[in-house]
Amino acid sequence: MPQTPGDSAAYAPADLPPDAPAAPPATGLGAAGRDGAVPPGRMPPWLPKAFLLAGAVVLAFMGGLWLLERLRELLLLLLTSLFLAFAIEPAVNWLARRGWRRGPATAVMFLVVGVLAGGFLGGIGSLLATQAMNLIDGFPGYVRHLIGWINSTFGTNLSQDTLFQRLPTVTDTLSRHLSSVAGNVWGIGATAFGVIFKGLGVLLFTFYLSAEGPQFRRTVCSLLPPRRQRQVLWAWEIAVEKTGGYIYSRALLALISGVAHYIAMIGLGVPYAATLALWVGVVSQFIPAVGTYLAGAVPVLIALTVAPSTALWMLLFVAAYQQLENYLLQPRITARTLDMHPAVAFGLILAGAAVMGPIGVVLALPAGASLQAFAGAYIRRYDVEEHPLTEPDAPAGAIWRWLRRK
Numbered sequence: 001m002p003q004t005p006g007d008s009a010a011y012a013p014a015d016l017p018p019d020a021p022a023a024p025p026a027t028g029l030g031a032a033g034r035d036g037a038v039p040p041g042r043m044p045p046w047l048p049k050a051f052l053l054a055g056a057v058v059l060a061f062m063g064g065l066w067l068l069e070r071l072r073e074l075l076l077l078l079l080t081s082l083f084l085a086f087a088i089e090p091a092v093n094w095l096a097r098r099g100w101r102r103g104p105a106t107a108v109m110f111l112v113v114g115v116l117a118g119g120f121l122g123g124i125g126s127l128l129a130t131q132a133m134n135l136i137d138g139f140p141g142y143v144r145h146l147i148g149w150i151n152s153t154f155g156t157n158l159s160q161d162t163l164f165q166r167l168p169t170v171t172d173t174l175s176r177h178l179s180s181v182a183g184n185v186w187g188i189g190a191t192a193f194g195v196i197f198k199g200l201g202v203l204l205f206t207f208y209l210s211a212e213g214p215q216f217r218r219t220v221c222s223l224l225p226p227r228r229q230r231q232v233l234w235a236w237e238i239a240v241e242k243t244g245g246y247i248y249s250r251a252l253l254a255l256i257s258g259v260a261h262y263i264a265m266i267g268l269g270v271p272y273a274a275t276l277a278l279w280v281g282v283v284s285q286f287i288p289a290v291g292t293y294l295a296g297a298v299p300v301l302i303a304l305t306v307a308p309s310t311a312l313w314m315l316l317f318v319a320a321y322q323q324l325e326n327y328l329l330q331p332r333i334t335a336r337t338l339d340m341h342p343a344v345a346f347g348l349i350l351a352g353a354a355v356m357g358p359i360g361v362v363l364a365l366p367a368g369a370s371l372q373a374f375a376g377a378y379i380r381r382y383d384v385e386e387h388p389l390t391e392p393d394a395p396a397g398a399i400w401r402w403l404r405r406k
Helices: 005-011 046-070 072-096 102-137 139-154 160-183 185-211 213-221 226-268 273-286 291-304 308-333 342-356 358-378 398-404
Strands: none
Touching: 046 072, 072 102, 072 185, 072 213, 072 226, 072 358, 102 185, 102 273, 185 213, 213 226, 226 273, 226 291, 226 308, 226 358, 273 291, 291 308, 342 358
């Protein structure tokens, strides 16, 4: 093959015959042993280091999972304490701006919350004890009435005497089970001690996170550059605002609900009106999703002991008030604190329950409101193209527009 004069000098050494195979092109690595090239069949020097690094990463990841599993209870306590500190911090800040020291202000908030919780638990406990005693005293009469109704309705011939003769056997069996439970005093005592210890731990962490809040935030920010400090403080402010606003808006709704149901139960002649109104207000507002149904079921059942018509009127009032709250009160009160779609709220509750159990149910909505606020600040939104699939609902009537107006 003809070549140009410069080809031989550039690509074919002069001491090689013309038909010798061409040398491989240079790769920049050079010859083995002189410029770092790896001879065939030998392991690259970086490969053992890569294996060691991968093994160290896997071991660190497994160690982190093991540590998280062991510290799960402590982390849940800290998270619960942080949520409670966020909840009471607006009130503590309000007292601090009026000359209070943060320690006494936090103690006052603890006292207020303790009195409210004690009143609620005491009222509900008194109601349960009274109803239990009434049920025990009237149990034979209830049984006779039930057997008579069954015999007259279904044409059966059940004997009251036979049933009451078998009651001692049932009572003995129940007594044996209660005795076995009472025999496990050590296990019950250990469980109770653990619950009390965790509760005291939550109170202690909550007190220090609220009373020493500014110092704690200064310590955190001292580890960050100025730009990151502003972002952390902004996120902290949003979390406090959303959590505190959620608690206080729910407390206001609980107060309105309790007063309204108390007036209705007094008018209908339902016994234990004050205790039942407290139950309805607290449970309907602070237990998400199912709290409304639990709150309304108890007054209806108590009203059933008065008369079926009283229970019906009570049920109608509960349903009517729920609609009034959904369309008039809740949008106005929670517009700035927890403006969230009900489906999103329900999904957050399910996610919180799946991740952290009962604590997650309580923390899900404030955490979701905070994340929604963060997303609203960082996510850019665009104008939506007009399309049949994006066309909004027709405007509501004048009355509903007035009710939903904020």
